[in-house]
Amino acid sequence: MKLWSLRRSLVIGINLAVIAVLAITAWASYRDILHELDEVFDAQLAQTAKSLAAFYTPSPETQPAPQRIPISNYYDTGEEESANERGPSGHKYESKIGYHIYNSEGKLLALTNQLQILPLKNLKPGYHTLENDAQTWFIFSYFSKSRGIWVRTFQRQDVRSELSGYLATEQLYPLLLMWVPISLIILFIVYLVLKPVNRFATHLRARALNNLSPIESDLPKELIPIKQAINKLLHQIKMFSEREKRFIADASHELRTPLSAIQVHAENIIHAESLEDSKQSGKAIFSAVERMSHLVNQLLRLNRLDSLDKSTDFSDIELKTLVSAAINSLPTNRVENYQWQVDVPTTKIACNETLIISALTNLLSNAMKFSPADSTIQIEAVDTSASIIIKIRDQGSGVPAEIIEQMGERFYRFREHTNIAGSGLGLSITSKIIQLHHGKLSFNNIQPSGFEVQIELPNSD
Structure with missing residues (x-):
């Protein structure tokens, strides 16, 4: 209608x-x-x-x-007007x-x-x-x-x-005579009242397609909620646009290196003088493809996380169950190379099970990746009245204090760790998951050696 x-x-x-x-x-x-x-x-x-x-x-x-x-x-004949209605x-x-x-x-x-x-x-x-x-x-x-x-x-x-x-007739005449000027006055007042709306519409039509800045037009009090809703929508569109641009930039930047390596080793295979050289180039191509596949999966995962908001469905799950699931998802042959100390209560937390297990898995994988074999990895949780604090400690070399604040940024990797497999997206994914759970992620060096990652999540109680 x-x-x-x-x-x-x-x-x-x-x-x-x-x-x-x-x-x-x-x-x-x-x-x-x-x-x-x-x-x-x-x-x-x-x-x-x-x-x-x-x-x-x-x-x-x-x-x-x-x-x-x-x-x-x-005699009255009932006529309204008569020449003989009165006389001598x-x-x-x-x-x-x-x-x-x-x-x-x-x-x-x-x-x-x-x-x-x-x-x-x-x-x-x-x-x-x-x-x-x-x-x-x-x-x-x-x-x-x-x-x-x-x-x-x-x-x-x-x-x-x-x-x-x-x-009654005399009453109708003033009614009609009054209605005409009143109607004109009403039309004029409505025009004045709606003038800001027309000006606002004109301003919106005149905006460039790539102009996603907030609208600052002065509007009547009744139209402010509309302006706020439009500004919120523009902000969301801007965020989505920037996310897509960042995704494209990240993907193109990070995929350039493995693609170049594949191209170089493909040429080596074509011009190889021996079967051994071809095998070495083939292994290098396989390694580059594997790295590129891991990178693409991480990028897609991070992009999906960016699309989520804080209204993601949560359910109450025991923390001990989540930690056990995260450890079980790690490669068994690598888990056996470390000593594990797990001190986690059966406290329940409100979370998205899949996302939290993924975050814990990333952190535990990093702890194994940057710790020497046969070292101890500790997982400890403390239940306070306001939050649940989860601590993951390893016995690696740690990182310089001046770069701790940069940890969690996309594709950032400490230069001494460039020889270790990874894309620099694991902590970014983990940080985003913790944000979706209204939590906080922090990092600390442990003296004399080691590194600690601390997750603080709101208590479901």
Whole structure:
């Protein structure tokens, strides 16, 4: 379903709200005016009845018929406009209003000369409503004790309704006249309110494709969350872009050496003068391919780790189980060349099992790689209230203090270790895994000789 634009929604919505408010106001005003109008007409009926009772002079008792008061010759035909609605003889509305006068015995003494005499003889004092020939009449009945007569004044309902219709029409004109300028004002205000949004959109469209810097535009308070969300997205895109560039640069840099070696030894095989020379070159090619395969696997693994975030699914696993799995994943023929001291409690930690085992395996492999045969490798864990500290110690030569801070950087290798197989990515992978677990990785030399790697992970409790 296609959504409306904000401008259209605001303009239409506010206009409808304004029209509703104006209509309700007009209706309430009309109802109030109609109520006041009814009160005025009711008071007029009562006042006319009392005036007639005060000034009426009864006819002689011998008068055979009631006295008829003549009314206008202009009978109301219901037309809104008529040339003969009033004149010397009166007004056409006289057929819609009138009175009856009775004596105390109920004899009709006087009445206005309507076409039809209304049945008003037995009404009690006060206001009444009468339905007669599809017409509604409002009646006031009054008894004068001093004169001994009943006076009943009446008025047809359409006298009031016609006047109220004119009032309703008069209410609509201001409504329409007010709505037009109000609508224009609303349109102008919506334009001003949405102007920062349009400016923001224009700014985004004008940005270069490679411009991933944060947006610094000044925006209204309501649009700041949108700007923050876009800046967060730009930051993530920038990180992914830099990661991909770094991956390509790292891969091309590190693969250049084994590829060059393969090319050189391939040429040697082509031009070899003996089978022994060909075998030596073939072994060199195999070694280069093996190194390149290991390097590619490490690069792909590091790239996958970069794609993960700290919302990776964790589960509670015993630390002793993780350490045992890491040792068992090492080559058996190499593990047997060292003495192992493992002092690890059964404490559980919240982690991704595969990643933590991989990190421990990397660290244990390095400990074996840089320690002399038959030396001791220690694995110790301490459970504190806030964290679990894992220490891996070897009896190697250690590293100079000034390069400890560089350990964990991609492809960094201490120059004295260049003769030992490796790609310089193991500690980078381990460091990334520990970061994903909200932990900390640190390195220390041990006196008089040896090296210690310390992992600090949050306690799952």
